[in-house]
Amino acid sequence: MLLSLPPGHFRAYLFDCDGTIADSMPLHYAAWRSALDEWGCEFPEDLFYAWGGRPVADIVATLNERHGLAMPVDTVARRREALYQRSLPELTAVPEVLAHIEDAHGRYPFAVVSGSTRESVTASLTTLGLLDRFDVLVCAGDYARAKPDPEAFLVAARLLGVPPESCLVFEDTDLGIAAATAAGMASVRVPQPAERAVTGLL
Template sequence: MGQSNFEKLSNLTQGDYQAFLYDCDGTLTDNMPMHTKSYVEVAAEQGVVFDPGIIDELAGWPIMQVVEEINRRYQSSLVPEDFKARKAQIYNTRYLDHIKPIDYVVAHLKANAGRVRIGVVSGGDKVTISRTLEILGLSDLVEVLVCSGDTERGKPYPDPFLKAAELLDVAPDKCLVFEDGVPGVEAAKAAGMHWVRIDQFKFG
């Protein structure tokens, strides 16, 4: 019988780590399609149509940076602050309460809480991510939460992960990052941290 995803992930994460830092959207919860729908709906309200694949491509970027990139690629004039507020309204009212966990990653976090320090580092807004962790039953296990706006630069820059390490008082090279997107992996690399791409079971 082959290994379960939980066993595969656990085998990748052996080592002298003092903190595990998890991305949230697409890593702890399978909600990226819901985020994509909310992006598309808000843009459509303003007459803008874009390739939804851009959302997966930029997974982990703060919302306002994603909107700026959509504007750049499509010569649109979406207002990032307004877009962010409207997207949060749509996502939180239509989709948030229906999210499902990525079971093996949630189980991994629960199994390691108390053994290492636990942080969540997300490009999402703090209110939505806090509610997400509550729905997933993880709120009491997460010691540090770093979200959009907590650092001047978001992923793919290292700042959010370095901020989490600082708050946990753990050296960056003793942190292991769990991510589902390229920008998050790039941010972990830039922070001098090891990382696991959970959807591909890749370690670096």
């Protein structure tokens, strides 16, 4: 089953990375759980998916507030990243998104727009052999306001030299879809792992 694209004449494709290009969300969640267990911090799976698209530092800070903890943000973020990098040999691409990347590469400019660090995004795309497909990477630290704010998508459109209304966004989270809509961009919703299993996309 292929992802259906909305009607329109698009001049650029913008992709989230984790859960959209890379089927990495289960690996990221395992890394989060291991890193946070060292501090006795709970992070339920449903909350992890609900917060998809938020920067790592923002998640750690919010968990500190929720649980009355004082986890050092940088330390936890580095530990989580190290654990994720260790799991990269298990990483695969989302087949339906990969099909669109292969089909449209060379016909449209591509950007990745992610809440993850550039280190994490680069590692994922390199593992999948896809890094050279993308003209622009917009990652955590490249913008001030995270999704659902449209800033990251607008930065990518500006770097590609394409008007926002001519960009098509591929996203797997509610925050990402909301950000694309706020940017004036059409979007394609990529089902999350559990949804793909139910609908037969896996």
